[in-house]
Structure formats: C-alpha cells, structure tokens
Amino acid sequence: SIISIGEGAFFGCRNLKTAKLSKSLVTMGGRAFGECDSLTSIEIPNSVTSIGGGAFWRCSSLTSIEIPSSVISIGFFSNLPPYIGAFEECSNLKTVTFGENSLLTSIGKYAFLGCSSLTNIEIPNSVTSIGEEAFSGCTSLKDFRIEDGYIPLELGCPLFGACPLETIYLGRKLSYDNSENPDNLLFNDMITLKTLTIGSFVTEIPEKTFYDCINLESIYMRGVPPIISDDTFSNTSYYVATLYVPEGTLAFYQTANVWKNFWNIQE
Numbered sequence: 001s002i003i004s005i006g007e008g009a010f011f012g013c014r015n016l017k018t019a020k021l022s023k024s025l026v027t028m029g030g031r032a033f034g035e036c037d038s039l040t041s042i043e044i045p046n047s048v049t050s051i052g053g054g055a056f057w058r059c060s061s062l063t064s065i066e067i068p069s070s071v072i073s074i075g076f077f078s079n080l081p082p083y084i085g086a087f088e089e090c091s092n093l094k095t096v097t098f099g100e101n102s103l104l105t106s107i108g109k110y111a112f113l114g115c116s117s118l119t120n121i122e123i124p125n126s127v128t129s130i131g132e133e134a135f136s137g138c139t140s141l142k143d144f145r146i147e148d149g150y151i152p153l154e155l156g157c158p159l160f161g162a163c164p165l166e167t168i169y170l171g172r173k174l175s176y177d178n179s180e181n182p183d184n185l186l187f188n189d190m191i192t193l194k195t196l197t198i199g200s201f202v203t204e205i206p207e208k209t210f211y212d213c214i215n216l217e218s219i220y221m222r223g224v225p226p227i228i229s230d231d232t233f234s235n236t237s238y239y240v241a242t243l244y245v246p247e248g249t250l251a252f253y254q255t256a257n258v259w260k261n262f263w264n265i266q267e
Helices: 235-240 250-255
Strands: 018-020 041-043 064-067 095-098 120-123 143-146 153-155 167-170 174-176 195-198 218-221 242-244 264-266
Touching: 041 064, 250 264
Parallel strands: 018 041, 064 095, 120 143, 143 167, 153 174, 167 195, 195 218, 218 242, 242 264
Antiparallel strands: none
C-alpha cells in the first residue's frame, strides 16, 4: 500500500544492490536512492507519476533504466545546493528507455548530467520541455532522437555540453531561449555532428540552431521545406553538406528561401 518514497529515504545506502518497489507507488522523492553506488537494478512500477530530482544521483553501478509510461515528470532537486538532476552522475548508465505511449511531459534540469556511458536516447513525443544541461557531460552520447509529433519542444540552453553527437533525428519543432547569453547556442561547438534528419512535422527551425555544426555531411528531409533563417546552418554547411529531399520536392527546395543556398541538393 506504499504510495510514496520520501526525500532521501535510502540516501547513501552504499551496499544496496537491488530494490523491488510497490506496485502502488506514485511518487519518488528527491535523492530517494542518491549515492546508492552499489545499486545495479531497480524496476520502477507503472504507477509512478513523478521521479524527484537526484532520485538516483550517483548510482554509479546502475547500467539501465526504464521510465514507465505512467511517469509525467522527471524533476531536479532544488531545495538546497547542490542542485541535482534525477540521474545525474550515473556514470555507468548505458541505456534509458521510455514505456510505450509515454505520458512524460518534462525532463528537468541536469536530469542525465554526467551520464558518461549513455550512448543514445529517444525522447517521447509527449515531452514538452527539457531543462538546461540535461545531457551535459554525456561524453559517449552519439545518437539523439526526438520522436515525431505536433507539440513543440522547449529546450534549455545549453543542453549538450561535451556531447560528441554524430546523428540527430529532429521530429518536432524546437524552441529555446538564449537571450541571457546569445552566444550560448543549442548545439554549441557541435563539430562531431555528421548526420541530421528532419521529420515531416517540423515546420520551422530557429536561427543558429545548427550554426556551430560545421562538419555536417548529410541532411535528410522528410517533408516540405521548413522555415529557416540564413544562420540556422553555418555557411560551411551550405557548401559541404548534401541535402537529401523527398522524391518530387527537388524544385521546392531549389527555390525555397535559404534552402536554395545548399550547393548539393538530391532527391
């Protein structure tokens, strides 16, 4: 009959290896299993609606986690410094999956900061916001996917500090606010990015989104040309990257504002 695990309930239980949670559990408080650095496996039941900030902070033996479809929010701990994300510094976490038909709407700040073994992740189309630095320090993250959907996705900035992203699938319209620091771009210094795919639901891409991605080689489009500005991509990308467009849309891209700047456009 347990419906909640309180803040810091098992914090620092360094010899705890496994945990089986109540199927009636609804909430997990901040730092609930923080610094349980021997925890190798835990099954979050499909009744939990929120995971508190720092819930699995520094669980360095955790290698995989499934976020059930019932979870609506992944928070961050802001009661006292240091402010910590739900899975921050889970250094051996390689796999993060989300339940089918996920209800997740928000991924908080620093959620996966320092998860240096995480190689790929796919964001469900239910998510409407991801907090700043949610994936900073994920030094093995090479593949980032955002599922197709109509709902715009608001991203914190910066988001991917020190991530060697090579491929991105962008399935929705993005928005981000860097007004406090205009030089802080969404994909700052992302010189590793080689392949970008833009889904058919994307109608607009903000300026300077991929401006620092100077080594883009291939851009695959799934629909008609979204609205972009001259500096959405770097000048280098216009000369070097190949733009692959859907069959029958070549003429649209060759005459579309800014898209026509790409030297190599192929169906």
